[in-house]
Amino acid sequence: MFSFAEIKEAEARIRPYINHTPLIPLENLDSVLGCRVCVKLENLQVTGAFKMRGAMNKILSLPEEQLKRGVVCASSGNHGKAVAYSAKMLGIPATVVIPETAPAIKVEAIRALGAEVVQCEVSERFRIAAEIRDRKGAALIPPYDDELIMAGQGTAGLEIAEQEPDLDAVIVPVSGGGLIGGVSEAIRNLAPGMKVYGAEPALLPRYSRSLEAGQRVQVPSSKTIADALVSSMPGEVCFPVVQKNVDQVFDVDEEFVLKGMKLLLTEGKILAEPSSCIGIGAVLQGLVPVEKEMSVCFLISGGSVGLSQLAQLETV
Amino acid sequence: MFSFAEIKEAEARIRPYINHTPLIPLENLDSVLGCRVCVKLENLQVTGAFKMRGAMNKILSLPEEQLKRGVVCASSGNHGKAVAYSAKMLGIPATVVIPETAPAIKVEAIRALGAEVVQCEVSERFRIAAEIRDRKGAALIPPYDDELIMAGQGTAGLEIAEQEPDLDAVIVPVSGGGLIGGVSEAIRNLAPGMKVYGAEPALLPRYSRSLEAGQRVQVPSSKTIADALVSSMPGEVCFPVVQKNVDQVFDVDEEFVLKGMKLLLTEGKILAEPSSCIGIGAVLQGLVPVEKEMSVCFLISGGSVGLSQLAQLETV
Numbered sequence: 001m002f003s004f005a006e007i008k009e010a011e012a013r014i015r016p017y018i019n020h021t022p023l024i025p026l027e028n029l030d031s032v033l034g035c036r037v038c039v040k041l042e043n044l045q046v047t048g049a050f051k052m053r054g055a056m057n058k059i060l061s062l063p064e065e066q067l068k069r070g071v072v073c074a075s076s077g078n079h080g081k082a083v084a085y086s087a088k089m090l091g092i093p094a095t096v097v098i099p100e101t102a103p104a105i106k107v108e109a110i111r112a113l114g115a116e117v118v119q120c121e122v123s124e125r126f127r128i129a130a131e132i133r134d135r136k137g138a139a140l141i142p143p144y145d146d147e148l149i150m151a152g153q154g155t156a157g158l159e160i161a162e163q164e165p166d167l168d169a170v171i172v173p174v175s176g177g178g179l180i181g182g183v184s185e186a187i188r189n190l191a192p193g194m195k196v197y198g199a200e201p202a203l204l205p206r207y208s209r210s211l212e213a214g215q216r217v218q219v220p221s222s223k224t225i226a227d228a229l230v231s232s233m234p235g236e237v238c239f240p241v242v243q244k245n246v247d248q249v250f251d252v253d254e255e256f257v258l259k260g261m262k263l264l265l266t267e268g269k270i271l272a273e274p275s276s277c278i279g280i281g282a283v284l285q286g287l288v289p290v291e292k293e294m295s296v297c298f299l300i301s302g303g304s305v306g307l308s309q310l311a312q313l314e315t316v
Numbered sequence: 317m318f319s320f321a322e323i324k325e326a327e328a329r330i331r332p333y334i335n336h337t338p339l340i341p342l343e344n345l346d347s348v349l350g351c352r353v354c355v356k357l358e359n360l361q362v363t364g365a366f367k368m369r370g371a372m373n374k375i376l377s378l379p380e381e382q383l384k385r386g387v388v389c390a391s392s393g394n395h396g397k398a399v400a401y402s403a404k405m406l407g408i409p410a411t412v413v414i415p416e417t418a419p420a421i422k423v424e425a426i427r428a429l430g431a432e433v434v435q436c437e438v439s440e441r442f443r444i445a446a447e448i449r450d451r452k453g454a455a456l457i458p459p460y461d462d463e464l465i466m467a468g469q470g471t472a473g474l475e476i477a478e479q480e481p482d483l484d485a486v487i488v489p490v491s492g493g494g495l496i497g498g499v500s501e502a503i504r505n506l507a508p509g510m511k512v513y514g515a516e517p518a519l520l521p522r523y524s525r526s527l528e529a530g531q532r533v534q535v536p537s538s539k540t541i542a543d544a545l546v547s548s549m550p551g552e553v554c555f556p557v558v559q560k561n562v563d564q565v566f567d568v569d570e571e572f573v574l575k576g577m578k579l580l581l582t583e584g585k586i587l588a589e590p591s592s593c594i595g596i597g598a599v600l601q602g603l604v605p606v607e608k609e610m611s612v613c614f615l616i617s618g619g620s621v622g623l624s625q626l627a628q629l630e631t632v
Binding site: 019022024025026027028041043044046048265266268269270271272303307308310311313314 | 335338340341342343344357359360362364581582584585586587588619623624626627629630
C-alpha cells in the first residue's frame, strides 16, 4: 500500500534535479475569491510543470541496466517533456508518444530536449508506447498510475505542508490522480487538519463519479480546454489513495477554467496553462466552501501555454 | 538630507495599506541570464505597482485639514492609480491628470477607483495639476521628486534587504529616481555590500548622462516602450541620493526591454509591464557584470499591461 515513506524517499532522490518552487500569497485575489489566496508555483518547476517530480523519481528508481536501454512514455505534453528532460539530464535515450491534438508548443519543447517524438491518434498512444517498449527494451514511464510516480508528485504536497503548515485548504487539479494522490498523502501525514480538494473538468467527471460510486468509473472521453486533464478513468493505484485522503472533488465548467486563467494572469500576474487554473475556476464557480479568513492554496500545476493562446482570454 | 530613518518611518506608516510583496527565485531563468535570478514582485503590490508605497506615505503625512480638500497628481498611469486608490482608502477626493498617450487600461483603472480624470497633452500635465491644486486647494502629490515619496518607495528596498540579505546585486528600473533613490538608501544601510544598479531606456539616458556630468542633465523627451520611465531629467531631490548610492545605471535598448518582458512571461511565468522588465533587458543586452554564482534581484516594478499588448511579444 502506498505510504508517506515513499514520498520522503522520493524527496531525497529527486532533490538535486528539481526546483523547490515558491509558495506565495496573491493578496490582490483575496477579495474576488473570498478567501486568503496562496499559490504553489509548479509552473516554475523544471520543464514548467510538476510532472518532473514523478518522472524523475520513477527513472531514478530503474536498474542501471534498464536505464541504458532508455525510456518511453505516452503523454499529452507535460509528462512527455518531463521524461525527455529527465532522460537528457541522465544521458539516456527517450521516446515520447504524443497525440496529434497536443499544442505545437509542447511538441516542439519535447523535440528540443533531444527526445524522439512519435505522433499518433489519441486513442492509439498507449498501444504504440507499449510497442516501443517491447521493441527497444525501453522502460515505460506511466503518466500517473504508479506508486513511484505518485510519490514523486507527492513531494509538491510535502513542500506545501512545510512552507505553509497553517493553510486551511489546498486545491489540486485532477486527471488520473497521480498529483492529488501524492499531495493528499503528504498533507494527511504532515498537516492532518488541512482540507484537500480536487478540481476536474465537468466534461470529464471521472473522480466525482467514481467517488460517489465507491469504485472506479469510466466516463466518455471529451475535449476540454484543460488539455492536461484528459484521462477518462481514475488510475487503479491512485483511486484508493484519493478515496482515503481527499475531502471533495469539484466538477468545473469550461468557462470558469478560462475565467480562472484570466484572473490569475491579469490580477495575479502569473501565467499558467488552463488546466492549472481549474482550482481558481472552482472557487469562481461557487463550488468550494471558502470563507474570508480561510487560507487556501491553489496548486498551479504547469505553465505550458503559448502567447497566441492568450488572445482567447479577452472574450472571457 | 534624505536618510534611512525616513524609510523606516514610512514603513511603519504605510504597513496597514500595502502588500509585503514576495521575493522569489526564478531558477528557470538562471542559465539564460547567467546568474542566480530573483524577482521582487511589486507587480503584486496593491494597484499593481510600487507607486502605492510613496503615494500613501506622502498622503498619510498631510495635515488633517489638507486631507479634506483632497489630492491631485499628474501621472502617466501607475502613480495616478496609486494616488486614486490611496484617496479611496482614506475617503478623500482625488483628481488625476493623465497624458492622452497613456494606455487605456491605466486610464480606466483610475476612473474605476473613483478619481476624477483630466486628460491633456503630455507637456501640459504638470501645469494643469498645479492649476487644480490652486483652484481646489488640493495637495499636489508629486510622482518622485519628494523625500516622502522617495522614502515610501524605499520600503521596497527595506523588504528586499530583509528577505534576501545575501544578494549580490539589485537592479531597479529608473525614471525620475524616486524608486532607485529610496531603494538604494535602504540597501546601503541594511546590506552595504550589495550592488545597486539602475536600468533606464537608452532613448532617455537622463541618469547615465547626469552621473557622468556630475550634475542633473536634461535629455530630449522621447517615446519609449517603457512607458512608465518617461522623465527627461533626474529629480532634484533624488539625484544626490542616487549619485551617492548607486553603482551604475545602464541604458537599455527598446528591443531588449521587450525581450526581457517576453522572457519573464514565457519562462518566468510572470506578467509585468515593459518598464518593469528593463533590468532583465539590461542583462540580456550584456550590459551588467553578472556571473554564474551571483544572486541578482530584479525589482519588477509594476504589472499594468493589457492582454492585447502581449501579441507584440510574438515577434520579439
